[in-house]
Amino acid sequence: MSEKATSLSDLGLYGLIEHFQKQYKPLNTSELPAMGEDACSILTAPEHLSSTTLLLEGINFDLTYTPLQHLGFKAVTVAVNDLLAMNASPSQISINIGLSNKITLEMLETLMSGIFAACEHYQTELTAFKPAASLTGLTMALNVTGKENKKGLVRRSGAQPTDVICVTGDLGGALMGLHLLEREKRVLQSNDHSQPVFGDNEYVLKRQLKPEGRTAFLTAMEKLDLVPTSMTGISEGLATSLILLCRSSKTGCRIYENKIPLHQNTLKAARELNYNPLIAALNGGEDFELLFTLSLEVYEKNKEGLPEEVSVIGHITEEDKACRMISNADDEIDIKARGWGNLNI
Numbered sequence: 001m002s003e004k005a006t007s008l009s010d011l012g013l014y015g016l017i018e019h020f021q022k023q024y025k026p027l028n029t030s031e032l033p034a035m036g037e038d039a040c041s042i043l044t045a046p047e048h049l050s051s052t053t054l055l056l057e058g059i060n061f062d063l064t065y066t067p068l069q070h071l072g073f074k075a076v077t078v079a080v081n082d083l084l085a086m087n088a089s090p091s092q093i094s095i096n097i098g099l100s101n102k103i104t105l106e107m108l109e110t111l112m113s114g115i116f117a118a119c120e121h122y123q124t125e126l127t128a129f130k131p132a133a134s135l136t137g138l139t140m141a142l143n144v145t146g147k148e149n150k151k152g153l154v155r156r157s158g159a160q161p162t163d164v165i166c167v168t169g170d171l172g173g174a175l176m177g178l179h180l181l182e183r184e185k186r187v188l189q190s191n192d193h194s195q196p197v198f199g200d201n202e203y204v205l206k207r208q209l210k211p212e213g214r215t216a217f218l219t220a221m222e223k224l225d226l227v228p229t230s231m232t233g234i235s236e237g238l239a240t241s242l243i244l245l246c247r248s249s250k251t252g253c254r255i256y257e258n259k260i261p262l263h264q265n266t267l268k269a270a271r272e273l274n275y276n277p278l279i280a281a282l283n284g285g286e287d288f289e290l291l292f293t294l295s296l297e298v299y300e301k302n303k304e305g306l307p308e309e310v311s312v313i314g315h316i317t318e319e320d321k322a323c324r325m326i327s328n329a330d331d332e333i334d335i336k337a338r339g340w341g342n343l344n345i
Contacts, residue, residue: 057137072114085233098134175284177208255314
């Protein structure tokens with residue numbers, strides 16, 4: 001017989017904080033004990049920076065198919081990725097969580113185990129955890145602080161004409177994973193006795209449920225003594241990131257359809273779902289890869305030694321050339337950011 005679930009009200013606000021304070025193992029990068037004070041000390045210096053992230057149930061995640069442990073890990077990844085996109089390493093993170101009455105202590109423990117695992121993975125100290133009641137489902141607000149890497153910050157605004165455009169990893173997989181999960185959710189809603197059928201699609205499911213930031217890539221670039229001229233994260237699709245980078249740099253760009261990296265599982269899932277994988281790459285979301293540029297001279301000198309997860313997809317042009325993609329049919333197509341699960345640009 002299963003044990004009775006524990007209501008959060010049994011512990012109360014401060015009992016809940018104390019409960020997880022006992023479970024968490026600090027990395028000892030903060031002057032004040034993690035989660036144990038009214039405020040946390042933050043390591044500040046001119047080269048430090050911070051970013052905030054808000055995740056809402058029903059908007060950013062669905063508890064029908066999202067394992068709570070994966071959600072905790074992913075929440076930290078989402079926050080950390082903003083720093084990675086500027087060539088910075090995370091050091092501290094604080095989390096506010098809004099909890100509805102359907103969340104039990106056991107559920108919250110599972111969520112927090114994912115957060116703890118991510119903090120260890122990214123070597124990031126959890127400096128604050130503040131729970132509160134929520135009438136609108138599970139809500140997480142995260143603030144991450146960190147320090148620029150030795151070669152300094154990299155902004156969106158540094159790209160120059162003739163620079164080579166690169167991306168890490170592959171694109172579109174997270175959206176295909178989401179569509180598979182949504183498909184099985186619809187089946188479950190129409191038949192309570194059905195079992196989810198995902199086939200051989202573990203890769204795209206992981207891309208959606210438990211993505212990981214490209215920390216190893218930044219480490220490899222630092223060892224190679226390479227600094228991108230510009231960089232940004234890919235969280236709302238390649239098209240959005242390209243437009244943001246080019247606007248900031250006051251440039252245009254040309255990318256090539258046949259150069260956009262697509263994983264075999266992404267292509268397989270797209271066929272199953274009758275979905276265009278190119279659209280998934282351009283206008284999908286949550287791939288959490290990095291888009292960056294290198295000067296042509298630097299690229300030519302170092303192209304053989306670049307990390308294997310890097311793909312060259314095009315080049316930067318003058319601003320009046322606009323942002324366009326050369327299709328496989330050799331047509332020039334305007335790149336448009338349609339947004340994904342959020343506000344359109």
